[in-house]
Amino acid sequence: MNNTEQSFLKELDDKLWKAADKLRANLDAANYKHVVLGLIFLKYVSDAFEERQRQLLKMFQTGEADNIYYLPRDDFDSDGDYQQALADELELLDYYREANVFWVPKTARWSTLKEKATLPTGSVLWTDDQGNAVKLRSVSWLIDNALEEIEKSNARLKGILNRISQYQLDNDKLIGLINSFSDTSFSNPEYKGQPLNLHSKDILGHVYEYFLGQFALAEGKQGGQYYTPKSIVTLIVEMLQPYSGRVYDPAMGSGGFFVSSDKFIEQHASEQHYDAAEQKKHISVYGQESNPTTWKLAAMNMAIRGIDFNFGKKNADTFLDDQHPDLRADFVMANPPFNIKDWWSESLAEDVRWQYGTPPKGNANFGWMQHMLHHLAPTGSMALLLANGSMSSNTNNEGEIRKRLIEEDLVECMVALPGQLFTNTQIPACIWFLTKDKGVRSNATGAAFSDRKGQILFIDARNLGYMRDRVLRDFTFDDIAKVTDTFHAWQQGDGYKDIAGFCKFASLDEIKKHDFVLTPGRYVGAEEQIEDGEPFVEKMARLTGQLQEQFAESKRLEAEIKRNLGGIGYEV
Template sequence: MNTTEQQFLKELDDKLWKAADKLRANLDAANYKHVVLGLIFLKYVSDAFEERQRELRELFQHDSDDNIYHLPREDFDSDNEYQQAMDEELEVLDYYREANVFWVPKEARWNTLKSKVALPTGSVLWQDANGNDVKLRSVSWLIDNALEAIEHSNPKLKGILNSISRFQVEDDKLIGLINSFSNTSFSTPEYQGQKLSLQSKDILGHVYEYFLGQFALAEGKQGGQYYTPKSIVSLIVEMLEPYSGRVYDPAMGSGGFFVSNDKFIEEHAKEWHYDAAEQRKHISVYGQESNPTTWRLAAMNMAIRGLDFNFGKKNADTFLNDQHPDLRADFVMANPPFNMKDWWSESLADDARWKYGTPPKNNANFAWLQHMLYHLRPAGSMALLLSNGSMSSNTNNEGEIRKRLVEEDLVECMVALPGQLFTNTQIPACIWFLTKDKTGGLSPNGVKKRSRKGEVLFIDARQLGYMKDRVIRDFTADDIAKVADTFHAWQRDENYEDVAGYCKSATLAEIQKHDFVLTPGRYVGAAELEDDGVPFADKMALLTEQLREQFNESDRLEAEIKRNLGGLGYEV
């Protein structure tokens, strides 16, 4: 995005967040996120529906040999009859489903909400199928009615959308939120008199993602259950390049990997000469999540972007109730909970997934890793975030599992991450990249790779990134590109070179010498220091003199402080 578009989105974020944050006095973040995200969802599906309606109206009126939608004016006796026929045609559900647009019943459309919320309680809104008057009970009831109507018309969303009424938000606060969203143009955005090229899907998707991040910050530790920092997700997606095939996340949270994957397809369309909309048809999304709230958020997240998805029949524990037992995916990506202790059940003792060793009962790190390997097809690739301990721990069979993974040549790349990337934990993290096939040839996404048998790439990215604020670190686009380009150059034999202190291609024999510890720092070594031409003896003398001067200055300041405090009657 250009600077103008970024400024537009930042101001939009601030404006909408301030409007939403007014609910904080009445509800905590864990609850008011459902109210706000529910309204964002309603706004988006309604905007997408109306956008498709405008497109269809133009198609109905356009006469050409290849336009199957054309509605000839000459087939009708009058303009009124023609307009009536067009209005009826615009309400045909199949026109929307064929374009992967959610069907939005009239009572759930944003214009209906906007026009009805200001009416007095008890006002007649419309008549039901039996001809009975439907009266306004409250604004929250009106919103719930809209959400229920969308669920009823779209089976994929059955049981997904949360009721707003149970949070007992006052009508005037809900009206304020609806007006805030209504006063923002998502379909034809302008900023400082300039029309922007941003699409409504991009804007509302961005707002939804921003709100998820803000709620994660507001909720603290618990927020991390459904939100993985955008830059880490982007890094993994850029490295794996999953733009074709089956994509799976067994700990999907709010679906951040799938969203980033969709953006990846969009951003690389021109570079790789394909149509993004057509390419999306070659992606199948599979996910699983145990937390019912987060499971719903993920489904809403996919719906907002028009992505087809299979998240299983219900929220469920990935280890105990695998919702995709027969899935073999081309790409598997996940950020599972770090060092999860309460995961084991005796029913898992002889599970087929523990091919490389039974994971410790008090730590699920290698359970997640092996679950993902189990669901990876022979030519597939996977990436997962784990705590740094996974690279070196030898307790409770972890060292033996890691040894087996290395000896069977499954580990492709290890990336050490800087600290302070997460909102909910300060545990240092790393990314594991694994594949079952290093022989080379074409990957599932059509990329030609060289043989990497017996090699593992180590990348130490701990020095990359910048402090976004006092507590959170983030990657720049250049940081992400640097790491991804290094990985791809190594995979494809494109002028890859080891860089001291940053990256190293190691053999399995070298890893064995390090007792199968996979910490990148052990392999990349220290960065080479630039020689400034000053002899060591001269440099040491200069530094010693500077240190002496600083000690003298420290003594002088201490004496002055004591004098000043003495003058105020304080004895030091």
């Protein structure tokens, strides 16, 4: 985005967040996020629907599209008949579904919400299919009715839209939120009189993602269960390069990895000379999430961005109720909760997924890893965020599993991350990159990969990043590029070199000498100190002389202080 578009989005974020944050006095972040994100979703589907209506209206009147019914004005006796024919044609559902636009019934459209929300309670809103008068009960009921009508009309959305009446919010507060969203133009936006090249999907997708991050910060530890910091997600996606194929996240939270994969295709379209919209047809996403409200957040996140998804029939435990048992994915990415203790069930004892050893009952880390490997295609690649202990622990069979993974040549790269990256934990973390094929191959972009069998790349990124505030660290674009470029250069054998203190590739024999410990710091060594060119003997003589001068000056100052104190009657 250019600077103008970034400024527009920042001001929009601030404005909408201030409006939403007024609910904090009545609800905690874990609850009011559902109210706010539900309204964002309603605004999106309504905006997209109205945008499609404008396109259709133009085509009805001009006959520009072969597959759209042409309505010439001369075919009608009066202007009233003509306008009614246009209105009737605009209400045909197929015109919207063929363009992958959600159908929004009249009672669920944003214009209806804004108009009806300010009416007195008990006012007649419309008549139902049986001719009965429908009256306004409350603004939260009006919003829930819209969500329900949209679910009824769109099978893909069934069961994913969270109702808000349960939170018992005042009408005035909800009207204020509706007005805040209404005051912003999500279609054909302008900033200080300058038109912006942003579509409603881009803007509302950005707002949704921004709000997820803000709610995660507000919720603290609980918020981190559904939100992985954007810079870490971006780093993993840039390293794996998911241009096409099946993308899977077995601990998907709100679906951040899928959103980033979608953005990745858009951002790299020009440099790879392909059409982004066409390329997206070659990506399919699969996810799983145990928390029911988080499962709904992820589905809404995909719907806002127009990403087709398969999140299983329901929210479910990944280990005990795998929603994609037959899936073999080309890219697997996940940030599961670290070091889960209460994950085990005796039904898992002889599970087919434990190909490299049974994980300890008191820690799920290597359970997640082997579940992901089980679902990885023969030529696929995966990335897994885990606590640093996974790189060195030898307790309860973890060391043996790690040894098997290394001996089977599945580990491709290890990245040590700096601390304070996560909203929900201060536990130091790392990224495991694994693949079942480290031989000569090419990726979806056509880039040729060198034979890296018997090797593992180690990257120590602990010194990268900056403190975004007093609590959280973040990566810059340059930090992400540094790690990503290093990984790709090593994969492709083009321009890679070991850098002391940052990166080094090691053979399996060398790793064996380190007892199969994968901590990057053991391999990359210390950062080289910049030499100033001064011979050691001369430097030592110069520094010794400076030290003697400083000692002498110290003695002089000490004598001066004693003399001054003696002059006023103090003995030292």
